[in-house]
Amino acid sequence: MAPTELTLVVQEDGASSEELAAMRAALLLELRELELERAEPLAAGEAPSGAKAAGEALTMAAIAIGVMPSVLPKFIEFLEHWALRSANRTIKVKLSQGSGSIELELPADGKSRDEVERLLDVAQSHLTRPASPTRAN
Numbered sequence: 703m704a705p706t707e708l709t710l711v712v713q714e715d716g717a718s719s720e721e722l723a724a725m726r727a728a729l730l731l732e733l734r735e736l737e738l739e740r741a742e743p744l745a746a747g748e749a750p751s752g753a754k755a756a757g758e759a760l761t762m763a764a765i766a767i768g769v770m771p772s773v774l775p776k777f778i779e780f781l782e783h784w785a786l787r788s789a790n791r792t793i794k795v796k797l798s799q800g801s802g803s804i805e806l807e808l809p810a811d812g813k814s815r816d817e818v819e820r821l822l823d824v825a826q827s828h829l830t831r832p833a834s835p836t837r838a839n
Contacts, residue, residue, distance in 0.1 A: 705739040705768040707798045710781070712763040715790040722763040725791070729784060730765060736780065739768035775819055778808070782818070785809045 712725045726743060733741040744764035769777050778795070785793045785808045793808045806821065 703771060704799075705770050706774060708767040708769060709744070709796040709798070710765040710767060711794040711796075712765075713792045713794065714788060726763050726765060732780075732784065733765070733767070736777065737770075737773055738777070739770060740766065741768075742766050775822055778806075778818065778822060782808045 710729075712722060712729060714721065714725065717725070730741060730743065742765070744766050767777075781793050781795065785791050795806045795808060797804050797806070806818075
């Protein structure tokens with residue numbers, strides 16, 4: 703089975719580009735200790751669409767991840783705990799597989815651990831479902 707591709711964007715209210723870059727570097731150090739297929743900073747121009755931060759600040763906080771589906775729930779739990787270390791910090795997670803993608807923001811305020819896990823299950827089943835065949839007329 704192929705790894706699920708994720709894009710992470712670290713955000714913190716009032717943080718400068720330099721602070722976001724430092725947060726990304728700290729998160730990358732911790733991510734590289736986990737059982738991931740890959741964890742690398744996104745280069746300029748590769749930032750995901752739809753993110754709230756703009757330009758350079760966003761690029762300084764974006765990370766590309768490859769994670770096996772069996773590890774995904776524990777990985778999301780790790781990200782949730784990491785985001786909670788600061789009161790104003792969030793991590794936007796975009797799960798992509800093939801042409802499909804789903805976004806999640808952590809910490810998942812107001813959602814229980816079970817709700818987050820159910821959301822991940824739905825996301826994974828949606829992303830791994832084979833595409834419907836098209837009919838020729």
